[in-house]
């Protein structure tokens with residue numbers, strides 16, 4: 001089946017995970033959250049959520065703690081850059097075992 | 105109401121009547137008086153539009169792209185190097201399927217610098233995915249602008265309304281300015297399928313993969329190739345939609361004709377001159393002279409260049425002895441672009457039928473070189489006698 005009946009004639013993507021496709025194995029670094037530094041986690045109240053706001057893939061939830069959907073996360077590092085408390089760090093994918101990866 | 109004005113004002117009045125919402129333009133001769141006139145309409149309150157002065161043509165079209173994406177009816181105009189400077193955005197507007205209307209007031213391109221008329225500017229944009237209409241007088245300019253909005257919005261494809269610099273843009277002639285009520289009856293407000301809306305955020309025209317993909321709703325979305333195929337498909341369909349536009353226009357305004365071609369004394373002619381724009385009206389004088397000499401010639405203006413009305417042209421030219429294509433532009437290293445397209449159409453539709461006319465190409469008026477009617481007559485007379493050359497023949501050249 002093709003795209004003949006798709007509702008747009010142009011390239012039109014909406015807010016949500018996965019519009020650029022699954023990330024697969026090419027991500028170089030993954031974001032890792034340290035809840036002891038994260039503001040909403042510490043206060044146990046809605047706050048900050050700069051990571052949720054800035055993630056271009058829309059894969060960070062506005063929850064306590066914020067959850068990152070690694071299936072679609074591209075590893076761009078914007079969340080880590082924007083986090084005011086450095087609660088998110090970008091860690092080399094090579095540091096994770098295949099088992100870790102399977103759990104994603 | 106009949107008035108006597110110049111071609112740029114005819115275009116400006118068309119834009120005013122179409123209730124355009126956003127105008128962004130950068131001045132360049134010979135287009136400047138058109139956008140100046142529009143800025144006056146906006147300044148005086150006669151026109152309820154946003155006039156956005158920009159620092160370049162590239163920005164002018166970028167503004168129109170953004171405004172059109174937000175659901176505004178938009179207009180810009182340019183000429184020559186200004187058009188070349190916006191070339192990247194020209195392609196973008198077509199791929200984004202935005203119904204922008206732009207007047208191209210035809211002028212030679214540099215180098216060397218030259219501000220006079222030829223058609224190299226718009227012809228060089230042939231393959232960008234824009235519809236191109238060519239006008240031969242002021243009535244056609246104002247009417248074409250109005251038709252262009254209807255057509256562009258119907259097929260979601262941008263349109264260039266092209267008319268000759270100075271010859272039309274700066275000369276005065278009488279024309280009818282349609283009543284606002286009639287224009288409103290012809291053209292309803294722009295209502296796109298999707299317009300930028302914070303309540304329904306979307307990314308438009310971001311990186312689109314070679315292959316199709318599942319979108320966030322789990323629906324199979326186009327890859328780049330499907331989007332480009334649809335542009336081609338709907339460009340071809342817009343030939344039919346253009347005929348509908350012409351008919352609707354004629355019903356409401358009482359004028360119009362063949363949407364694609366404008367023939368003059370062609371029915372019984374053995375030789376037909378073909379061209380784009382005002383030149384075809386000048387050629388009518390030559391046709392009249394030659395008819396008196398007993399030479400059966402006619403002239404045909406091509407009103408639509410893209411999409412190319414191949415079938416209509418082949419039908420109109422089949423069985424003729426010769427076709428002489430006069431062009432104020434060329435594809436360097438070969439011949440005029442129009443003659444190549446025309447030969448391709450004739451081959452497609454008439455090959456093997458025995459009614460294929462001989463085709464010749466004449467290049468003239470480059471960079472505003474004076475086009476003397478006697479020279480046109482002489483060239484047409486010679487071409488009707490025998491095929492002068494397989495190569496394009498340049499007339500008016502003083503080498």
Ligand code: SF4
Pocket residue numbers: 030031054055056057058059060068072073074075076077078079080
């Ligand atoms: S690395 Fe980039 S894509 Fe991944 S969660 Fe952070 S901002 Fe989103």
Ligand code: SF4
Pocket residue numbers: 033037038039040041047048049050051052066082083084085086087088
């Ligand atoms: S930006 Fe940092 S502190 Fe703020 S919610 Fe995200 S992880 Fe927590």
